[in-house]
Amino acid sequence: MTWRYKFAFITFVLAFLVVAFRLFYWQVVRASYLSEIGRNQYGQEIKVFPERGEILTSDLFPIATNKVSYLLFANPKEVTNKEDVALRVAKILDTEYASVSVSLSLDKFWVPIKPGLNEEKKEAIENLKIPGLGFEENYERFYPEASLAASLLGFVGKDDEGKDKGYFGLEGYYNRLLSGKEGSAIQIHDALGKPVIARLKEEGGALEGSDLILSIDRSIQFLVEKKLSDAVEKYGAQGGMVGVIDPKTGKIIALSSFPTFDPKKYYEYSQDLYKNAFISDLYEPGSTFKPLVMSAALNERKVTPATRCPYCGGPISVGGYDLHTWNDKYYPNTTMTEVIQHSDNTGMIFVAQTLGLEKMLTYLDRFGIGRLTGIDLQGEVSPDIKPENSWYAADLATAGFGQGISVTPVELLTVFSAIANKGIMMKPQVVSQVRDNEGRTVNIEPEIMGKPISEASAKVMTEMLVNAVNKGEASYARLKDYRIAGKTGTASIPIQGKYDPTKTIASFVGFAPADDPKFVMLVIFNKPSAAIYGAETAAPVFFSIARDILSYYKIAPTQ
């Protein structure tokens, strides 16, 4: 009988082991699979799309926010009397009957009819009580200030998977922060399929997008855009740009380019308008580049404001080229202060040659020419500066007065910020704070890019620029109550290796008040036709905007 006990014992033990093994397999190895089957029995996984973060100006007004919109969809298999339905729906949607009719005739369970519907249209269609029609709730970008700062904002389009994605400007640069993180949730239902509770739990940690708080002052941006668009029309220019920066922090106060686009209907505009010309366009700066070269020479003690040019009495021949002044007027024995005042090309050739090529390249690098400024906008480019052995004598001479060398407007604005800020060059930035979905804010601190020139050199250069405003060719437009430092620029445009004398880039760059600058501003007009000179186009616009900004900042007259 003993073997029978043993047999029974072994059988039970084996059976127990089999059960234990199966339990382990289902409870541990396949636990997640079972859990998923269980979840699917009482609920359904749904995707949770995060709301895109807002973009706010410094007064916390959202210039890019979101609004609820609806996608009308249909289950054509449930829709009866399709022709009548298509007719009634098309009338409410203000769309073509044919497009609705085609959608309803498809042999599918789900077809989109029209996205971007507002609440009123949704209600109007709901009131028709047509079985087989439904709505999907979405968020879409809403711009309360319409196209204000459009080139700065960029726009929100779709990626390959049909999800929202930011392109250009801030939307492109900060896309990941603004997008947030997609999540999922379980919608539980009872035996009859009715929802028991909205969501059982959030899974995958859906995160709403963070908000961006800009340094842009909405009032100044509005003012700048209005004056710029008026001036582009007045001077018959092909386009224009204005950038305003706080030189002490590098924070951009306003940035505008014209013509622009409507970020809501970006697809209706030429793709050329999407990029922000202020950071993406290279141009020869002309005379607005002279202060950079002069600052370098002052800093190297190669010249002083009283240094006289020994060969400025007429055109100068360099490398086989005769180089003239912009108006063919010459000032023998002119001082460096007068060189800037008269925007004297021959005087600047003297300065560039006195500085020398090696030092010229050193200072271009110190001022960040040829490098990205690092501004937090998508699409910044930087010019290529030729290596030292590729420079000819004529290149050095023309670079002295800003021809034959390219910069982006933001580079030039940054250079002038350094002169205005005691020689300290700040990194330009548009976003000053990032606010997460729980309301926590992170400050983006100002960043020093370098100190290309000394405080003393910056002060001397400032005085030369104040003199240029007071006595130069744009003095008629100046604000007599304020000490303002600035420089005009009229750059020829190279076309197929030659300069077209009738087409120019007219500009003015300056800062105010000169002794304690609150802003640096660069105004550029592309190919103005009413007048080609910076003194006649960009300068009056600069002073007109400056007057309003000084008044807005409540800055009392300084002289």
Added chain:
Amino acid sequence: MRRPTLILAFLILTAVGLIVVRAAVSNAISPNGTVLAKISEEREFYKKENKALREDLFAKTSLNSISSEAARFGFVERKNSFVLTKPLPIALKR
């Protein structure tokens, strides 16, 4: 033999009682799907209404809207500013 019968009966009654109590309590505290769905809908409604009001508020307080309204009311852009550069005496000594 009497005691085991009593114990068995007691256990069965207790089990039945517990099942009944459990059913009653479950029924009482189980979430009411319709009510919760209604609350959820109401919450969504107010959320949407807030969004719509916010949208309306931003559209009306935008500088574009304010400037066009200002022009409609007859306000014009200031061309000159007047600034007192020196403090003026509030009383003259005679």
